[in-house]
Amino acid sequence: MNDILFGNNNRPIIKKLSRRYFKASKSRNIIAIVAIILTTVLFTTIFTLGSGLIDTVQDQNIRKMGGDGQAVLNYISDEVFDDVKGNELIDRIAYTKAVSYHLNNPGLAKWRSDMWYMDDTALEFARYEPTTGHRPEAENEIIADTKTLEALGVPAEIGATVTLDYEIKGKEYTTDFTLCGFWETDSLSNIGRIIVSKAFLDSHADLLTYTYPVDNDYSGIVTAYIMFRGSGSVEEKLQQLLTETGYTCDTLGGQPTDENYIVARVSPAYQSSPIGENSALFIAGIVGILAIMATGYLIIYNIFQISVIQDIQSYGQLKTLGTTRRQIKKIINKQALLLSAVGIPIGLIIGFFIGRALVPALMNGTTYTSDAGVVVTVNPLIFIGSAIFAFVTVSISVRKPAKIAGAISPIEAIRYTENDAGAFQTKNRLAVKKSTSGAKIHRMALANLGRNRKRTILVIVSMTLSLVLFNTVFTLSSGFDIDKYVEKFLNKDFIISSADYFNYNFARGETYLSETFINAVQQQDAYEDGGRLYSSKVTEERFSAETDAVTNYNKDEYGNPLIDLYGADDFLLNSMDVVEGEIDWDALKTGKYTLYALTMDDNGNIIDNPSIHVGDTITFHHWKMNGLAGTLDNSFDLTVMAKVLINENTDTERNTGAARFYLPTEQFKPLCLNLLLVSFPFNVKDGMDSDMSSFLSNYVENIEPSMDYESKETYVQSFHSMTSLIITIGGALSVIIGLIGIVNFINSVLTSIITRQKEFAMLQSIGMTGRQLKRMLSYEGLYYAVGTIIASLIVGVLFSLVIVQAVASSFWFFTYHFVIWPMLIVYPFLICLTVIIPTILYRQFAKSSIIERLHQN
Numbered sequence: 001m002n003d004i005l006f007g008n009n010n011r012p013i014i015k016k017l018s019r020r021y022f023k024a025s026k027s028r029n030i031i032a033i034v035a036i037i038l039t040t041v042l043f044t045t046i047f048t049l050g051s052g053l054i055d056t057v058q059d060q061n062i063r064k065m066g067g068d069g070q071a072v073l074n075y076i077s078d079e080v081f082d083d084v085k086g087n088e089l090i091d092r093i094a095y096t097k098a099v100s101y102h103l104n105n106p107g108l109a110k111w112r113s114d115m116w117y118m119d120d121t122a123l124e125f126a127r128y129e130p131t132t133g134h135r136p137e138a139e140n141e142i143i144a145d146t147k148t149l150e151a152l153g154v155p156a157e158i159g160a161t162v163t164l165d166y167e168i169k170g171k172e173y174t175t176d177f178t179l180c181g182f183w184e185t186d187s188l189s190n191i192g193r194i195i196v197s198k199a200f201l202d203s204h205a206d207l208l209t210y211t212y213p214v215d216n217d218y219s220g221i222v223t224a225y226i227m228f229r230g231s232g233s234v235e236e237k238l239q240q241l242l243t244e245t246g247y248t249c250d251t252l253g254g255q256p257t258d259e260n261y262i263v264a265r266v267s268p269a270y271q272s273s274p275i276g277e278n279s280a281l282f283i284a285g286i287v288g289i290l291a292i293m294a295t296g297y298l299i300i301y302n303i304f305q306i307s308v309i310q311d312i313q314s315y316g317q318l319k320t321l322g323t324t325r326r327q328i329k330k331i332i333n334k335q336a337l338l339l340s341a342v343g344i345p346i347g348l349i350i351g352f353f354i355g356r357a358l359v360p361a362l363m364n365g366t367t368y369t370s371d372a373g374v375v376v377t378v379n380p381l382i383f384i385g386s387a388i389f390a391f392v393t394v395s396i397s398v399r400k401p402a403k404i405a406g407a408i409s410p411i412e413a414i415r416y417t418e419n420d421a422g423a424f425q426t427k428n429r430l431a432v433k434k435s436t437s438g439a440k441i442h443r444m445a446l447a448n449l450g451r452n453r454k455r456t457i458l459v460i461v462s463m464t465l466s467l468v469l470f471n472t473v474f475t476l477s478s479g480f481d482i483d484k485y486v487e488k489f490l491n492k493d494f495i496i497s498s499a500d501y502f503n504y505n506f507a508r509g510e511t512y513l514s515e516t517f518i519n520a521v522q523q524q525d526a527y528e529d530g531g532r533l534y535s536s537k538v539t540e541e542r543f544s545a546e547t548d549a550v551t552n553y554n555k556d557e558y559g560n561p562l563i564d565l566y567g568a569d570d571f572l573l574n575s576m577d578v579v580e581g582e583i584d585w586d587a588l589k590t591g592k593y594t595l596y597a598l599t600m601d602d603n604g605n606i607i608d609n610p611s612i613h614v615g616d617t618i619t620f621h622h623w624k625m626n627g628l629a630g631t632l633d634n635s636f637d638l639t640v641m642a643k644v645l646i647n648e649n650t651d652t653e654r655n656t657g658a659a660r661f662y663l664p665t666e667q668f669k670p671l672c673l674n675l676l677l678v679s680f681p682f683n684v685k686d687g688m689d690s691d692m693s694s695f696l697s698n699y700v701e702n703i704e705p706s707m708d709y710e711s712k713e714t715y716v717q718s719f720h721s722m723t724s725l726i727i728t729i730g731g732a733l734s735v736i737i738g739l740i741g742i743v744n745f746i747n748s749v750l751t752s753i754i755t756r757q758k759e760f761a762m763l764q765s766i767g768m769t770g771r772q773l774k775r776m777l778s779y780e781g782l783y784y785a786v787g788t789i790i791a792s793l794i795v796g797v798l799f800s801l802v803i804v805q806a807v808a809s810s811f812w813f814f815t816y817h818f819v820i821w822p823m824l825i826v827y828p829f830l831i832c833l834t835v836i837i838p839t840i841l842y843r844q845f846a847k848s849s850i851i852e853r854l855h856q857n
Contacts, residue, residue, distance in 0.1 A: 033343040035300050035743075039393055040347025041354065044386040048355025051379050068125040069094060069225025071238045074263040076222050077210040083245050084224065089237055094122035094225040098218045099196055099208065102167035109511060109706045110499035111151040113144075113192030115166060117201045125225050128193060133158045133181025136197035142177040147185035148192030156182050164194070168207045168219045190503065216554060225267075234266045300397035301458070304336070315405045325406035332402040333395075340394050347390065348383050441772060445779030459745050460787040463830070466738035467792040467823050468799055474822045475804050481815040486715045488600070491575060491647045492530075492681035494692060496521060499708045501679060506653045511706045513677045520699060521682065526692040530682025531571025534665060535564065535653055537674040539625060541633070546619040549611035550659040556623055557630055564652070564660045565620070567668025572651060572681065576662075579606060581614035581642030591667040593641040594618075597660035599648055606645060609659070616640045620661075622671060636671070638663075649710075650681040689713055742833065745784060749777070749838045777838035785834040789827055796823055 073084065078097075085093050099115035123129045130143050146156050154162050160179040165172065177196075185192065201208065208220040228237045239252055242264060249264040315328050449456045496518070498511040506512075521527055536543070543565040544556035552561035573583075579598055587593055599607050617639045623630035638661070646652065652660060669675060684692045689711070696709045753760075760773055797820070805816045 029339060032300065032304070032339050033346075036339055036343030036390065036394060037347040037350065039300065040344050040386060040390040041351040043389045044348050044351025044382065045355040045358070047382045047386050048352050049358055051382050068227070069267055070228055070234045071226045071241075071264065071266050073224040073226070074221075074265070075212050076224065076262050078222055080247070080262060081222050081224055083247075084241065087241055087245060089228055089241050089244075090226055091229040092121055092227040094125045095119045096122045096126075096223045096225075097201060097208065098221050098223070099201075099204075100166040100168050101218045103194075104165040104167065104172070105152055105163075107151040107153055108148075108192075110503070110708060111147060111192055112190075112500070112503040113148045113151070113194055115164070115194045115196060117196050117198065119198075122225065123195070126193075127186065128183060128195060130181030131183045132156070133179070136180055136195060137199065138178075138180075139197060139199040139203055140175070140177050141180040141197050142194055143181040143183070144179065144194045145183055145185040145189070145192050147189075148194060149179070149182060151192070154179065162194075168204070169211070169215075169217055238264060238266060297393055297397045300394055301400065304332070304398045304401040316409070319409065328406040329402040332398060332405055336394055336398040340391055344387055344390050348386055351386065352378075352382065441776050442779045445776045446783055448776070448780055449783055456784070456787070459784060460791055463738070463742070463745065463784075463788040464791040464795055466735075467788070467826060467830075468796045470738070470826065471792075471796050471800065471819065471822045472804055475800055475817070475819040476814075478819055479814045479816050480719070482716065482719050484815065485719045486712055487647070489715045490649050490710065490712045492650050493683045493689060493712050494521075494696065494709055495650050495679055495681040496696065496707065496709045497679040499706055501654065502708045502710060504654050506655070506678065513679060514704060514707065515677070517699070517704055517707050518677075518680045520703075521680070521692075521696075524692060524695055526684040526688035526695075528683045528685050529571055530680055531569030531573075532665065532680055533569075533572060533651065533678040534567035534668055534672075535676050535678050536672045537676055540674045541625060541672065542623045542630065544621045544623065545659070545661075546621065546635075547612075547616075549609065549616075552658055554658075556621060557632070558621075560621060562658055563620075564655070564658045565668070565671070566652070566660065566662050566678075567665040567672075567675075568651070568662050569665050573662065573664065576644035576646055576651070579608070579643045579645050581640070583642050583644075588641055589664050589667060591663070592637075592639060594638040595642055595644045595662040596640050597646045597651070597662060598643055599646060608643070612640060612643075614640055614642060624673065633673075650679070653678055742837075745781075745834065746837060746841070749781065749841055753777075753838075753841055774839040774842055777842055778835045781834035781836075781838045782831065785827075785831045788830060792823055793820075796820065 073080070081095060084090075085095075095118070097117045099117060101114050103113055103115065118126065118128065120135070123135065128143070128145070129135075133143065136142050142162060144162070149156050149160075149162075152162060152164075154160050156179075158179060158181070162177045162179050163174065164177060165174050167173070210220045210222075211217055212221050226238075226241075228234065228241075235251065239249075242249055242252060242262070247260045247262050247264075248258055249262055251264075315323075315331075318328060497513045498506065500506050500511055501513070518530075518532070521530070542556070543563055544558075544560040545563045546558075546560050550561045550563060552563070554562045556562060573588075573595070576595070576597075583595070584593075588595075596609075596612055598609075601607055617637050619635055619637050621635050622633045624633045644662070646660070646662075648654065651662075663671075693711055693713065696711075700707045700709060763773065764770065800818060800820075
């Protein structure tokens with residue numbers, strides 16, 4: 001059917017009619033615009049949160065890794081760097097060379113700092129470009145971060161003298177440098193940087209030779225950060241780069257013993273993790289978008305339905321003038337377009353700023369932090385995506401009301417009542433019901449809800465949705481297990497050690513845990529029980545295992561992998577969970593058995609080594625280190641008694657890479673030439689954590705500054721921040737959707753009253769009082785509440801048991817608990833609202849007389 005009316009082009013007429021209908025309904029338009037704004041706000045907030053989280057996580061990952069770069073080549077020589085740097089796959093490559101990992105200035109005992117040379121690209125990638133001053137040029141010039149300068153007791157002033165005591169290849173040096181620039185220390189950094197000049201590097205080239213494969217000394221190693229050209233898989237580009245330049249790595253099947261093997265990896269900040277690979281995240285995202293579209297649809301649909309009902313007779317009159325069904329739909333659709341043109345832009349702006357404000361709160365509930373800075377870019381995709389989803393929601397919402405208006409005939413429009421909204425299209429007539437018990441108010445109310453079943457169901461669904469979401473929020477918050485969460489990070493109340501230990505520099509540090517610190521702790525009233533962890537000094541002695549079951553880049557003189565062998569007190573051994581085998585304590589203390597340690601990944605999955613079996617006998621070698629060479633001291637056999645799950649923060653030196661084996665302390669001591677006391681984890685009596693924290697804080701500050709401690713309470717607070725975040729944001733979304741549900745209910749009641757004004761007047765004319773009429777409306781509201789309660793109980797229970805339990809249980813620290821009490825608390829308030837709101841709305845229409853309402857069309 002074309003759009004020609006009486007032989008003329010009617011588009012200007014349709015456009016004019018749309019604008020006039022639009023201008024004639026100002027109050028209704030305001031409600032519709034608010035609904036569109038609210039829907040757009042929800043979409044934009046979600047998209048902004050998602051974009052902000054992705055950008056911030058990537059930014060913080062880059063900073064945590066020490067610099068930008070899609071791929072990193074570690075522990076390489078200058079020759080390798082020169083072979084790689086000219087490859088056409090590379091867009092930019094940063095060059096860094098380690099000068100010294102051992103700075104012995106007293107002020108750096110609790111703040112580890114290293115000396116490096118970095119070219120301009122590396123300084124840019126690492127964000128070490130000086131904010132004050134300039135890059136080092138002369139041989140005695142350096143730049144440093146402000147926290148390192150503070151630790152050294154040097155003022156952050158250009159020209160200040162910085163005296164450094166450092167080691168290169170085991171030899172100590174003292175040099176006076178001049179500070180030529182500095183930058184603010186990144187809040188995410190747990191290590192300081194001192195950057196020397198190219199002139200210094202050149203003048204000390206004989207000292208900074210590459211010896212890492214021989215002695216594991218970092219001085220002289222080169223680290224290269226690479227940005228590739230174009231888009232695509234970084235992993236594939238890295239493999240192609242190494243293949244073309246003649247090198248291999250782990251992912252290419254290379255072995256550390258290969259001559260051309262290098263340590264290469266994709267930076268975690270650029271590791272792809274498609275949403276499709278995470279089914280829980282994918283499902284949650286789809287459900288979230290559909291939920292927002294559903295809530296937006298419910299409110300916008302009801303508003304446009306009210307609009308059509310109020311203007312239905314006008315549309316009928318247009319039909320008598322020859323207006324087609326398609327043209328009436330166009331009139332309504334153009335009104336929706338005008339409303340969208342006003343509401344969507346406002347919603348985009350409001351939603352973006354709300355999302356931007358919520359990102360810091362979301363970050364604080366993760367392992368990342370808003371204190372380190374939040375990145376929320378004005379990404380055009382946020383606005384484009386939100387606008388499209390909002391407009392699609394409006395288009396779907398207006399479709400049915402436009403169809404109603406277009407399908408109605410002029411005669412039906414004159415006689416249109418609420419019941420006709422669902423009946424006139426199917427041409428079905430309502431059945432006449434006969435009753436012998438008379439007209440009961442509560443029965444009349446129930447019958448009224450059945451006159452437009454679809455709208456009744458939509459309102460109930462809308463309110464049910466908010467209640468189910470509200471209940472889900474509390475199900476999640478109650479299911480996160482604080483014990484599991486804290487145990488992952490620290491399974492004892494406290495742990496004390498040297499500052500080097502907490503700076504992850506224990507193996508190469510010079511300060512170790514003192515017995516005086518342990519004795520001071522044990523004398524406190526709060527102390528309950530604890531245990532010592534021992535190891536050996538790797539620069540003087542090392543252990544290796546004669547087995548192919550353990551892989552390690554570092555090997556002994558015979559090619560056997562180096563391992564970590566620990567001695568642990570009973571307190572620590574008893575706290576290790578047995579994964580395989582069984583511990584016979586008497587046999588373990590004969591010195592013929594050992595425990596093989598397993599760890600967990602970030603998802604709580606145990607990382608096992610299937611090549612090592614309980615009952616295997618392994619030959620261990622003890623090596624005396626004489627500079628770069630090692631001399632075999634003795635060998636001994638140990639049988640694996642059991643595999644145990646350890647906590648890396650309390651049961652190790654906090655190092656990574658090597659396989660770990662454990663012996664009781666008394667059996668470990670005779671094997672070592674230079675025994676080191678690594679740490680002392682311990683528990684305190686109930687309720688006395690704060691007393692011990694106060695003591696430890698004072699002790700490491702004033703008595704032994706080279707010592708430090710860590711508390712379980714730190715992780716407890718982190719856990720509570722996360723759960724409160726879920727309640728806050730999830731609760732806020734529940735309230736928003738709940739408000740939409742209430743607005744839908746109000747719209748439904750309002751629509752019912754508008755279309756039934758003449759009917760109400762007729763009932764009053766034959767004897768029904770205003771009080772009885774309000775009771776009938778209150779009963780209708782009560783039935784809405786009852787329907788919502790029944791629906792939310794059924795859906796809430798099923799959703800919790802099936803969806804929430806399946807999705808949330810993928811979190812390693814989640815323990816599912818069935819929760820229903822949040823909805824039970826809300827039900828009384830729901831009943832009150834649904835009973836009171838109809839009577840309030842009716843009062844606004846009852847002001848006119850019965851005669852006026854009987855004559856009203």
